[in-house]
Amino acid sequence: MKKIQILTNQNKIYSEVTTSASYANECGEFSIRMVVDGHEQYKLGNKKLKIFPGNFLVINEGTVFGREIYSDIPVNTISILYGSQFLKSFHHNATSSDAALLDEPFYTPSGAAPVFLETLYPLKGDMRFNLLHLQNLINDDGQEDMLINQYLLHSLINFYRIYNKEILTKCDELKALSFKTRTELFRRLNIAKDYMISNYNQQVTLSDICGNACLSQTHFCRTFKQTFHCSPYQYLIQVRLQRAKHMLKNTRYEVNEIVSMIGIDNVSSFIRFFKGRYGITPGAYRAGAAA
Amino acid sequence: MTEELTYADVYVKEPKRTLLFMTQYLGFFNYGTLSELEKPGRHGFLVKNKWGNNFFIALQNESYLPARPLIVNTDDCLRDYYCLDKAGVKCEGAPRYTSYGLELTVADDSGNKYILLEQRDYSDEE
Numbered sequence: 001m002k003k004i005q006i007l008t009n010q011n012k013i014y015s016e017v018t019t020s021a022s023y024a025n026e027c028g029e030f031s032i033r034m035v036v037d038g039h040e041q042y043k044l045g046n047k048k049l050k051i052f053p054g055n056f057l058v059i060n061e062g063t064v065f066g067r068e069i070y071s072d073i074p075v076n077t078i079s080i081l082y083g084s085q086f087l088k089s090f091h092h093n094a095t096s097s098d099a100a101l102l103d104e105p106f107y108t109p110s111g112a113a114p115v116f117l118e119t120l121y122p123l124k125g126d127m128r129f130n131l132l133h134l135q136n137l138i139n140d141d142g143q144e145d146m147l148i149n150q151y152l153l154h155s156l157i158n159f160y161r162i163y164n165k166e167i168l169t170k171c172d173e174l175k176a177l178s179f180k181t182r183t184e185l186f187r188r189l190n191i192a193k194d195y196m197i198s199n200y201n202q203q204v205t206l207s208d209i210c211g212n213a214c215l216s217q218t219h220f221c222r223t224f225k226q227t228f229h230c231s232p233y234q235y236l237i238q239v240r241l242q243r244a245k246h247m248l249k250n251t252r253y254e255v256n257e258i259v260s261m262i263g264i265d266n267v268s269s270f271i272r273f274f275k276g277r278y279g280i281t282p283g284a285y286r287a288g289a290a291a
Numbered sequence: 292m293t294e295e296l297t298y299a300d301v302y303v304k305e306p307k308r309t310l311l312f313m314t315q316y317l318g319f320f321n322y323g324t325l326s327e328l329e330k331p332g333r334h335g336f337l338v339k340n341k342w343g344n345n346f347f348i349a350l351q352n353e354s355y356l357p358a359r360p361l362i363v364n365t366d367d368c369l370r371d372y373y374c375l376d377k378a379g380v381k382c383e384g385a386p387r388y389t390s391y392g393l394e395l396t397v398a399d400d401s402g403n404k405y406i407l408l409e410q411r412d413y414s415d416e417e
Contacts, residue, residue, distance in 0.1 A: 124413075126411065129411050130369070133369065133370070146373060147369075147373045150369045150373050151369060154369060
């Protein structure tokens with residue numbers, strides 16, 4: 001099942017529920033992409049990414065990409081595509097001073113659309129709540145452009161906040177380096193982060209991660225910790241626990257089945273990690289979530 | 292949650308107009324009049340929201356004092372903002388993000404302020 005809604009300002013929403021789909025060489029507007037259940041695989045250049053329910057992906061205007069879904073269970077995906085002019089106007093408003101906006105109230109931004117780092121972002125906080133509302137609205141066949149645009153506008157507001165926190169602030173953690181070096185290093189660290197998120201359920205090795213990110217192991221470990229305030233191993237465990245938490249809350253898999261699906265060796269280690277991070281055992285968390 | 296309201300006295304200039312405002316725009320419905328609920332001499336209405344967890348009593352004004360804003364829980368603040376805006380109700384600015392959710396302030400014509408609050412639990416982030 002596929003739904004496409006095109007709004008009067010050329011913003012679009014695509015919603016799809018499928019077990020099998022493959023799209024190659026897509027290219028279009030700036031988009032925010034998420035999955036509600038299951039996962040979707042993307043290919044951007046040489047980079048392969050998987051979106052799971054706790055993350056979203058942004059793709060810039062003009063980027064060519066492919067995407068695939070192959071799943072035993074139906075995968076529900078939602079993509080928001082922002083019209084170029086809408087995005088440019090929003091960006092101008094978000095990044096200009098009040099004085100500049102007062103001086104030129106009818107300024108129409110021209111030139112290229114803003115470019116963001118194409119990486120996996122955490123789907124949490126207000127972004128998550130707004131996208132869940134949007135999902136409900138789409139499922140209810142809500143047709144009111146203005147209302148949908150409210151959600152799209154707020155999704156963009158939330159994205160800018162996340163971008164500021166996850167990209168600009170964290171990139172500044174590498175402040176000892178020159179701007180050019182810092183930006184390139186941060187881009188590579190994000191490739192490593194995306195690799196860990198996309199392959200969290202595999203036996204991921206440090207050399208795999210570093211090979212993907214084109215960084216030496218010592219350089220990678222040092223700069224990753226400097227940026228994300230945890231070691232790559234801790235980060236990977238954190239991703240696995242987040243996935244386990246999602247499965248405990250939203251599926252009926254037994255704890256030992258979940259452990260085998262998230263790439264952790266044994267149940268006792270999993271329970272120890274889970275309790276250490278969330279202060280509650282997996283069983284108690286599931287019971288609480290179901291109550 | 293402390294913000295969840297179960298009962299509040301709302302002093303208004305004209306209870307009927309406030310009743311209309313609350314039923315038309317804030318999702319409440321008229322639950323009865325105060326006289327029916329044995330409050331002799333006090334003209335007003337008892338209203339409750341569609342989930343039954345917010346109760347208000349709108350009373351006749353005796354000595355008018357602007358009340359503190361009342362928290363009205365909602366499940367979707369952006370939708371409410373859109374509906375209120377469409378109906379021509381003046382909101383005090385756009386919805387605001389706070390540490391406990393998304394909120395929007397509206398006022399009735401007696402000057403009573405209502406904070407439409409969509410509480411969001413940020414503690415259970417995965």
